[in-house]
Amino acid sequence: MLPWFSDGQFPLFLAPMAGVTDVTFRTICKEMGADVMVTEFVSAEGIMQADHRTRKYTEFTDGQRPVGVQLFGADGVRMGEAAKKIIDWKRPDFIDINFGCPVNKVVSKNGGSSLLKDCPLLAATARGIVAAVGDQVPVTAKIRAGWDLTTINAEEVCGILESEGIASIAVHGRTRSQGYSGEADWNVIDLAARSVGIPVVGNGDITSGEILAKRKEETAVSGVMIGRAAMQNPWIFKEAKHFLQTGETLPPLPVEERWPLIFRHCRLATESDRYGDERHTMMAMRSRLMAYCKGFPGSKALRRQLSQVESVAQLEDLAAEHLVMEHHDEDLTTSTGTAST
Incomplete structure (x- = not known):
């Protein structure tokens, strides 16, 4: 088991967000109580081409550990080589695969959530990265509930990823077609978490300690991931931990x-x-x-x-x-x- 899930821990993750979760913001969220960090997603092809701008997205400080570097792409072999380069540069605590990004420029390149429509390719991609990385660091993944409301397949995808050696999975409770509209479906997240033997992290609409505690109590997730709420209120990690420990809601910060x-x-x-x-x-x-x-x-x-x-x-x-x-x-x-x- 990954150490941040051991001994009954329930880690709070800062979700990777392009243009948001850079080194500076991760530093702030770590100080506020975030337990695990994931970098902004980075193109595996950019890493392979030794692009300096791309490499900057992989930077982190030791004070942010445990921290993972998130890759997107659809070629497991190439992504595996990119992962090895990243590990050589500055050994992260894990490599994360982006199977959830809904943005058109990523999906159009057969990356992100587009792989939810092609489970054989998704499996091959995960397999290639896990094989390349070996036992150097764990490989994790982030997915969405499905491509659209007619093809919700988080349970199936989690089973595939577990069988390919993925160590944990973060599930965003919206489909790709929803983007960030509507509500995250935590029933889908819960079913996915119960369907596999590896830790599943729930993501979507965690805006307070009270909601976080409810998800912890009512679902089988092993942790939660907070994204957009942290953009406005990085104090949410501190507030959420206080609620988990005391059952009390801290007053809003003036x-x-x-x-x-x-x-x-x-x-x-x-x-x-x-x-x-x-x-x-x-x-x-x-x-x-x-x-x-x-x-x-x-x-x-x-x-x-x-x-x-x-x-x-x-x-x-x-x-x-x-x-x-x-x-x-x-x-x-x-x-x-x-x-x-």
Whole structure:
């Protein structure tokens, strides 16, 4: 068994998300309590061509362990060679295969969730990677419930992957055709988990410690994977663990306590060489800032300003202005309420 599932542990995974779960964000989520990390997916062909930009996606720090590097493709032999290169560069704790990505540019190359429609090819791909890696590191996989609602086959796919030597499987409870719409089907995840003897990690709509505890109690999953909820609220790992341990829901973190982590994320990003200089880094961070500030008081106007931010100093000024406005609105509400009593 993989060590992060041993001794009754119920690990919380940070889901791999392209353009989101880079080294910087993984550092933050690890500090917040995420147990296992998976890198953004990386093209096996890009690795084989020794593309420098592709190799950057495989980077991680030792402080993020256990961490896996996720590969996509549909040629098990080539992907196996790519996996060996990654292991030689910086031995990850596992190699993960992406059989779940719904994005057209991946699916059109016969990668990601497209293999859910071709189980023999999916099996051959997994077999090739497991054979190439041998006993160097475990190989895991991430899948979806199926291609569409008429072809839900997570149980079948999990059985195939187990027979090919895959050590654990993460199942997203939506089909490829759903994308990220609708609700994740945890009945499908539960049935998949009960159908195999290896750990299955549930993924989809984990937005609070209460929901996480419910999935842990009511399904056979061995862990959960949190994705989009962590984009807005990386504190979710800390909040979820607190609920699991105490049954209590922590109060929402005040906005003024959220800003310092947002600043830190931006500073760490500018210190890395991922996006270039500060201006280009902050431009790349705009979508992340939008996610962080979703639900903030006056977020509509704030998001409009964030769409033009070009430096950390400018962001700090916007935050200071936002906090002043927020407290001013609170004071007005309080005074109005007092006057009417």
